[in-house]
Structure formats: C-alpha cells, structure tokens
Amino acid sequence: MDRRTFFKSLLSTALVSPLLASPKPSPLRRDLFLIEDSPHKFIIPILEEIKELGLMNGKSFAFLTSPAQAEELERILNKNHWSYVSKNSQADIYFSFSLLKHPAPSSFTLIKDGQIADIRTQNLFLLWQEMNQKKNFSSFLTIASYKKPLPNSQSGSSASIHIDGKKIDRISLKKNFLKSYSTKNGRLTVVAESGKAWIQASTCPQKVCVSSAPISLPGERIICVPNRFLLEVEGPRFLDTIIG
Amino acid sequence: MARKPLILFSVFFLFFISCRPRETWQTSTLFFFDTVCEINILSSPSEFEDCQKEITRIFAEIERCFSPGSEDLTSPLVQALFLKAKKVYLDSGGDFDITVGSLSRIWGFLTKAPRLPSPEEIKINLNYVGTDKLKEEKGGLKLPLHMELDWGGIAKGLAVDLASQALKKRGGSKGFINAGGDLYCWGTNPENVPWKIGIKHPRQQGFLGILHILNLGAATSGDYQRYFEREGIRYHHIFNPRTGYPAQGKQSVTVVGPEAAYCDALSTAIFVSLHPEVILKKYPDYGAIIVDKDGKIVLRGKRYSFDIL
Secondary structure, three states: OOHHHHHHHHHOOOOOOHHHHOOOOOOOEEEEEEEOOOHHHOHHHHHHHHHHOOOOOOOEEEEOOOOHHHHHHHHHHHHOOOEEOOOOEOOOEEEEEEEEEEEEOOEEEEEEOOEEEOOOOHHHHHHHHHHHOOOOOEEEEEEEEEEOOOOOOOOOOEEEEEEOOEEEEEEEOOOOEEEEEEEOOEEEEEEEEOOEEEEEEEOOOOOOOOOOOOEOOOOOEEEEOOOOEEEEEEOOOOOOEEEO | OOHHHHHHHHHHHHHHHHHOOOOEEEEEEEEEOOEEEEEEEEEOHHHHHHHHHHHHHHHHHHHHHHOOOOOOOOOHHHHHHHHHHHHHHHHOOOOOOOOOHHHHHHOOOOOOOOOOOOHHHHHHHHOOOOHHHOEEEOOEEEOOOOOOOOHHHOHHHHHHHHHHHHHHHOOOOEEEEEEOOEEEEEOOOOOOOOEEEEEEOOOOOOEEEEEEEOOEEEEEEEOOOOEEEEOOEEEEOOEOOOOOOEOOOEEEEEEEEOOHHHHHHHHHHHHHOOOHHHHHHOOOOOEEEEEEOOOOEEEEEOOOOEEEO
16 A cells, blocks of 8 residues: 555544644644554554664553454553553553554554654664555554653853852863852852762851752753852753753 | 825825834843742833843732731632632532642641641641631631641742733733643743643653643642651641541642633542542633652543643
C-alpha cells in the first residue's frame, strides 16, 4: 500500500485519539498509526525501532480506550518490560483505537509535527513488507501517541553572582575556581569545578546554601538568604524560571 | 486640501509614537519572605522603577500582616485572606489549616531550630489546632488562648497575586513574579510563547518537568523544602493537622490555576490529603502534579501543558 492509500484509509475513519483532538497540539507530539487487526503481533519491533531512533524515551503506557485487542497488546507489552499505568497518570505512550470504515492492507506510519515521517528503515522495511503482503485486509487502527524527548539540557558554561539583587561577578564553570565574597552580613566561598558550582562555606547560621547540591544547568541557582546572595548558572535558557 | 491635515496628523502621530519610551524586559531580584523573589516584566524603565517600589510596598505589607505572632487580626488584608484560607479548609475537609502554628513552633520550624517533640507535647498542641475553633467577630478574628496561626501555606501566594495585579495596572504588559516558588505569569515570554516554568525534582538535581503556561499561577509544596532527619526518618514542615506529624505519602505537589493564593493553599491541602481528586472537584480550574512516595508522577484535576523530563 502506498502512502496515499494509507491516508485515504485513515481519512475514512473518525479519528478518536483524544490527544489529536486537544485544542493546542504540542509541537512535541508524535503519533504512530498502525492498521492491523492483530496489533500485538507487530507493535514491539516498531516501538523498539522508534526508541532506537531516539524518538521516544521511557517504557510506560496507558490505554485511552480499551477494546478487546488492548488486552493482547497489554500482555505483549508487559512481556517486553513495558509497564502499564492508568490513563490519568503520565505515561510515555498512550494507545487509542478505532475502526476503519473500509478495510485496508496492514501498514503503519508515523506523524510528527503534522507530517509523515518515514520510519521504514532497514529493520522495519521487512516487517512492513510482510504486513503489506498479507491477503486479509484489516480494519483495526491503533494510534500510539507519545512525546518527543526534550533535548538534554545543556550545562551552562558560566555562573553569575548577585549580592543584594545586584550582579557583582561572573565566573566560568570550565575552569577550577575558588573565591570568597563579602556581604553586608557575612562571607561566602564559591567553588566551581568540572562544569558545576557550589557554595563551600558561609558564615550564615543555617548553612542552607552550603548543603545545597552543586548546580550546572542554566537557570539553576543557590540562594543564601541571610547574606542576600544568589549564585545562578547562565547560558541559553530553556526555562524562564524555576519553582518547587 | 483635505489631505494636508491628515498628513500633518500622521507626522505628529509617528513622532509621538517614536518618542514613547521603549518597552524592554526588566528583571530584578528582591529578598522577602525568607526567600528570593524574581521579577521579570516587559515595561519601560520608568514604569519599572514604579513597579519595583510598588512590589516592595506590597511584600513588606504582607510580611507585616502575616509573620508568625505579629498578625494584626483586624486588618482588612488578614480578613480577606482568612476567607480564602477558610474556604480551602472547608473544601479540603481540614487538610489545609492555618491554625497549625503551634505545631510549626514545637517542631522548631518557626525558630529554624528543628526538633522532635514528644508524643505528649504533640497531643496537647493538637487541642490548639482547628480553623473551626477561631472566633470571627465584627472587628476581626479572635484567636483563642494558645492557638497560633501559620500563614506560610497561603500568604506568599496572595503576595504574588496582589503584586502581579499591581504590575499589570502599572504598565507591565507581560511578565512573571516568582516568590520562592509561588508564581504568577501573564502574557507570553520573551520568545512570544507561553512561559516555560521548570519544576524542581523532589529528590534529584535538576527538574521534574516543564510547565508551559500563561495568565496562571503555580505553587509547589514538597517534603524537601524544609526538613530535618533523625535516625533516618525525614521530618518536614507540612503537617497533617489531625496527627500533628508531617504528612506522609507524597514527595511534592505542584498546583496550577488562576490564583496563586489558591495554588499555594491547594498544594498544601493536596500534599496532606488522601483523596486529592475530591478536593480538586471543587476547583475545576486547578490542576495538580503529584509526585507520590515512590517518585511516580500523577496528574489530577485540570490538565495544563506539562512536559516530563
């Protein structure tokens, strides 16, 4: 089956994936469409390939709808060390199912950012051929929705030091560094080593800052309230601010 | 002939526009509520100066009204916040309670000298807990003998709500205020997309995930924020008002919704609650990101855009 017929088959069905119907589709959304009456026979190699290609992380799944085929699917996924979670919790992949109005040859495709992504790599091409050569048409559609893993946040290369809300210094995280800073209420020692920065010593009473874990990601900060001191990693921010 | 005034008008209009002070992103860091407050807004430099003054005024006023022991129970601000606190108290079946002040004190969290109180001490002090024991009189609240208030679970949220309203009024067309984890953001971020808010991981360095939100508040309650350990057991600052001991079963709760004050109170209520969904049913515009005791992430209530890292 070529791509066009694949989409014709898809268009003849009412797409039921609640994720697809969400008002603001996230740019990180990916959907795998699988036309096949026995999805459990083919799903594992396809998911493995997607993981292999670095298009997905994690191994938890949830069902948004649960037709009879979901049971078999759950069994095979469990067997391959995927873990089932309820649909209300955060799963790495969500399955929903639908019936095609007109049966079509078995096939699969991946939609990313609203466009078709060909995942018929060497491994999957044989599988796809096998599916496509089956005599019986299928009318069962499995939609697997997942999110693209976020790029690994890059460590920052420098950190800024603020006292009383004013920036007073900028240090490199690439070089070994040790320096003491005087504040109105005391003194602190800042250390940087192999991409991380932390506070080694402080004259403040509680030493919350000294027991804070080293920081390395842009936007991460260590605060010493008594000294009104702020140490923050600089760099291309993938975040605007941090809570928690 | 009719065109001339129009051209003249356009020239003046363009001149007028170009003379307006340019709006740029302004940031500032203030120290209040025992934490650092981050402000980032789009405004002109002169407006920003005005904004900073106003925030300092509001935050100082909140500190004055709600610091432990120094509450002026007749002030309109206290009475207004009490109504919100009482609403969450009732809606959560008592899981959120501002009268845990005496518990915070005997556990040493008020004086920052944490200690393990004896079971008898806790039992006695449980008599002084219960918002229903407060007397509401005409001139203000009346605190029965030995009862103490702890506004820590809601006052910062109110401060952020009041400050963000004031900034919007003073020309800050977009921005956020983050008072040590109590946040409100409005408009879009500098890249003209929703604000990207990282939520700290309760156990690891780095983040649990990223919220993409605008015109919303958010707040987190966690067992990692203020705690001490004795013989391998973690004792943190969020008490179950019924037992007098730190609430069990969760590592952190982040609540997102229209008002930071309610996010703040609800995150505490849900942290304590065994049935978060029952509470959230009463707050249809609020959603929670819960990390349970095993580190599993569970979403409850309204869904907001949240990417898990």
